[in-house]
Amino acid sequence: MSVSELKERHAVATETVNNLRDRLRQRRLQLLDTDVSKYSAAQGRSPVKFGATDLVCCRTLLGHTGKVYSLDWTPERNRIVSASQDGRLIVWNALTSQKTHAIKLPCAWVMTCAFSPNGQTVACGGLDSVCSIFSLSSTADKDGTVPVSRTLSGHRGYVSCCQYVPNEDAHLITSSGDQTCVLWDVTTGLKTSVFGGEFQSGHTGDVLSVSFSGSNRNWFISGSCDTTACLWDTRAASRAVRTFHGHEGDVNTVKFFPDGYRFGTGSDDGTCRLYDLRTGHQLQVYHQANGDGENLPVTSIAFSASGRLLFAGYANNSTCYVWDTLLGEVVLDLGELQDSHKNRISCLGMSADGSALCTGSWDSNLKIWAFGGHRRVI
Amino acid sequence: MASTSCSVKVAGETGLALAKSSLPPPRPKSPPPYPDLYGKRREAARVQMLEREIGFLEAKIKFVEGLQPSSRCCKEVSDFVVANSDPMIPAQRKSRRHCRFWKWLCFPCLSVASFCCCCRSECSCHLRKPKCCNSTCCSCVGSKCFNGSCCSNSCCCPKPSCPKCLSCPSCSCFRGCCCSCPDLCCCIPTCFRSCSRPSCLNKKSSCCSCNCNCKIKWSSCFKCPKLRLCCCFCNCKNTCSNPCCLAF
Numbered sequence: 001m002s003v004s005e006l007k008e009r010h011a012v013a014t015e016t017v018n019n020l021r022d023r024l025r026q027r028r029l030q031l032l033d034t035d036v037s038k039y040s041a042a043q044g045r046s047p048v049k050f051g052a053t054d055l056v057c058c059r060t061l062l063g064h065t066g067k068v069y070s071l072d073w074t075p076e077r078n079r080i081v082s083a084s085q086d087g088r089l090i091v092w093n094a095l096t097s098q099k100t101h102a103i104k105l106p107c108a109w110v111m112t113c114a115f116s117p118n119g120q121t122v123a124c125g126g127l128d129s130v131c132s133i134f135s136l137s138s139t140a141d142k143d144g145t146v147p148v149s150r151t152l153s154g155h156r157g158y159v160s161c162c163q164y165v166p167n168e169d170a171h172l173i174t175s176s177g178d179q180t181c182v183l184w185d186v187t188t189g190l191k192t193s194v195f196g197g198e199f200q201s202g203h204t205g206d207v208l209s210v211s212f213s214g215s216n217r218n219w220f221i222s223g224s225c226d227t228t229a230c231l232w233d234t235r236a237a238s239r240a241v242r243t244f245h246g247h248e249g250d251v252n253t254v255k256f257f258p259d260g261y262r263f264g265t266g267s268d269d270g271t272c273r274l275y276d277l278r279t280g281h282q283l284q285v286y287h288q289a290n291g292d293g294e295n296l297p298v299t300s301i302a303f304s305a306s307g308r309l310l311f312a313g314y315a316n317n318s319t320c321y322v323w324d325t326l327l328g329e330v331v332l333d334l335g336e337l338q339d340s341h342k343n344r345i346s347c348l349g350m351s352a353d354g355s356a357l358c359t360g361s362w363d364s365n366l367k368i369w370a371f372g373g374h375r376r377v378i
Numbered sequence: 379m380a381s382t383s384c385s386v387k388v389a390g391e392t393g394l395a396l397a398k399s400s401l402p403p404p405r406p407k408s409p410p411p412y413p414d415l416y417g418k419r420r421e422a423a424r425v426q427m428l429e430r431e432i433g434f435l436e437a438k439i440k441f442v443e444g445l446q447p448s449s450r451c452c453k454e455v456s457d458f459v460v461a462n463s464d465p466m467i468p469a470q471r472k473s474r475r476h477c478r479f480w481k482w483l484c485f486p487c488l489s490v491a492s493f494c495c496c497c498r499s500e501c502s503c504h505l506r507k508p509k510c511c512n513s514t515c516c517s518c519v520g521s522k523c524f525n526g527s528c529c530s531n532s533c534c535c536p537k538p539s540c541p542k543c544l545s546c547p548s549c550s551c552f553r554g555c556c557c558s559c560p561d562l563c564c565c566i567p568t569c570f571r572s573c574s575r576p577s578c579l580n581k582k583s584s585c586c587s588c589n590c591n592c593k594i595k596w597s598s599c600f601k602c603p604k605l606r607l608c609c610c611f612c613n614c615k616n617t618c619s620n621p622c623c624l625a626f
Contacts, residue, residue: 013432017432033447033448034448040456045460306462
C-alpha cells in the first residue's frame, strides 16, 4: 500500500473514531435520566444538619516541621502515618497523640505514604521516583535513622501515591508522573505488572492518585492529569477496564465509595464527582463556586462510613467542605470550625471504623475530627 | 585526393547526422525518490492504532446499549447510605449501638482544651461545654456565625498582600493566593540555568503551564508534579536536590 493510500485510510479511520466517540457520548447522555441529588430529593430524604459543635477537632498532632503531604490510617489499632516536607515519616498513636516512630527519609521530597495491612511496615514515595519500605520493628541507628528494608525502583517519574493491596502485605500499587501505575512484589522488589504507559492503553498524563476497592481487591481506580479516572483489574494490566470522563481538570484524588461499586474524585476543576464503576455513569457533581467565581482545586477526599458524607479538602486556606452526598449540598466547612487548620488541607483519611477523620495540612499539623454532639435515642 | 578525403569526410558527417536524427533527444530524468520506508511504517502504525481504537469503541457502544439508566444506580447509592449507620452523622437511631466514637472524647487526655464539647449522658466524661467566644465577627464578606457558638477563627480575613507576579506584569492577584493570567502569560518564574524560555502550552486555564527544554544534552529534565515545571539543572544525578522548590 502506498503512503498516499495509507494517509487516506488514516483520514477515514479518524473520522470513524470521532463519529463513534460522539455516538458513545450521546448514548451515555441518554442514560443519565437523573442524578443522586434529584433522586434523593424526589424520595424526600431529610438533609443532614450539623450543630455548631457536632463535629469537633479532638486531637492536634504536633511534630512535623514542614507541610504535611500525605497520611494513612492502619486498618486497626488507630495508628496514623504521615509524610511531610520536613523529610520525615511520623507514626502516631491517634488516641494518645503520641509519636511511636519518626523516620528520617533518605530523600526529603516525599509525596505519599501508606501503612501495610498488618501495620508493621510503611511505604513512601516522592520526587526520587522510588517507593521505599520501612519496617517499624527495625531498630534505628545512633543517628536515629531507620534503614530502608526495600526499595522499589523502576518508575521514570515521581511517585505520587502508593497503596497496599487490601489484606496483602507483599503487594502494593504506586502511581507516577511517568503516566503509569505499577503493582510491586515487596518481598522481591520487582514489578509484577505495569498499568498504562503504552499509547491508548491507559493514562496520557501524570497519574496522581490510586484507590483500592473494599469489595474486590483486584480492582483499583487511578486519577490523572489527563482529566480522567481509570478502572484497572490487577489481573489484566494491558488496558484499562473502563475510563471515566467528565472532569475538566487534573483529577487529583480518587476514593472508593464504601459499597465498593462507586467511587469519588476530586479535581482541579473545583468539582468532586461520583461515578458508578460498573456502568461508567457519572452519578453526581459536587460543586460550589466561591465568591470570586473561581474554581478551587480539590486536593483530597474521603467518604464517611455510610457514604452519606463526602469530606473534600480544597487548595486554599483550610477549606474542607463536608458534602451531603445524597442531596449534593455543603453541610459544613471544617475550616470554619474552632481549632481548624491555618493552611491548605492536603490530605484526608477516615479511620477504619468510621469514627474519626484525620486531616493533614500545609500548616505542618494533623488534626482528628470526630462527632461530639448528642445522639438522641428513641 | 583532397576531394576524396573531403567527400569521405562529408559522407561520414552525413552518416553521423543521419544516425543522430533517428534517436530521440536525451532527456535526463530526476533520480528516483528515496523510498520513505520510515514514513510509510509510521503511517501504517497510526492507521493500525486507529483501527484498534475503532474496535474498542464499537465494543464500548455495544456495552453501553445494554446498560441500566443512572436512576437505578442512584437508588443503589441511596439505599446503601440509608441502610448503614454512620458515626459522623447526627441522627436519631431506634436502637442504641455501641458508640465507637466516644473513645475520641472520653479517653483521658492531658489537655482538656483539646475537647471542645463532650457528651453528657452516654459518656462519663463530665466535661462541660466550654464557653464560646463572645467577640463579634469582623465585618468580613462571607463570614459566618453559628447559632450560639463561636465565631470562626478565620472570620477576620484581611486580604493578604498579593505576591508579585513574576515575568508577567499584566497578571492580577486575587484572594492573595495566586495570580490569574491572561493567555500566553506564564505567571510562574522561568526555568533555571540553561533552560530556554518557557512557552505556554495550556491555553485553557488562566495560568499557563510551562515546559522548558534543556539545551545541554547531558542534563536531565526533572519533571515536577502539578505545575509541570521542568527544572533543568546541569547535574540532575542527585535527585534529592529538589528542583521543584517552587511547586513543592
